[in-house]
Amino acid sequence: KQEVTQIPAALSVPEGENLVLNCSFTDSAIYNLQWFRQDPGKGLTSLLLIQSSQREQTSGRLNASLDKSSGRSTLYIAASQPGDSATYLCAVYGGATNKLIFGTGTLLAVQP
């Protein structure tokens, strides 16, 4: 059974700091991994998707990496801003379940 874990559960950083969010998964037979952002009271917005054959994806100040063999992904946020404050969720697709399996999320607060 695929299990997705995110560490840390919560993180508070001062504005301008670079930070890394971690995601690990138990079944490496995934098709892809996706990072989402969730603002309070809102739905999920897709940030980055990495196919299993890829090592990383970049969008603006965000960079996501994938190491499928070790079951890990990281989301790197450069020069954090208060507007980055949100919950960040990773999700994997594929393997035996053929479903999108979400992690528990990391609640990020960027202090001005």
Next chain:
Amino acid sequence: EAGVAQSPRYKIIEKRQSVAFWCNPISGHATLYWYQQILGQGPKLLIQFQNNGVVDDSQLPKDRFSAERLKGVDSTLKIQPAKLEDSAVYLCASSKGTQYVRTGELFFGEGSRLTVL
């Protein structure tokens, strides 16, 4: 292009009462998903429709939860009777087809927050 619409946004009920949530997916999207997100957890898939047929309802507590997608467009998720542990945000999502989950083309509504007292 209009996004996924959900209503009501908030609902508070007593345990053992019933509640229904409505979802209108993006126009033309054949696949519709209902997720349950309990506070502090990631979303969990409850049911997936392809047009008006059920693709996966393996994690739907069928003794109290039901869902339908008549005419392959709007969908309703019902809980009867509700339990305290049903307190959660119910997210609806849609995609053009089942294969579009692979390309990340899955779009979420803002959710319906249920509190059961």
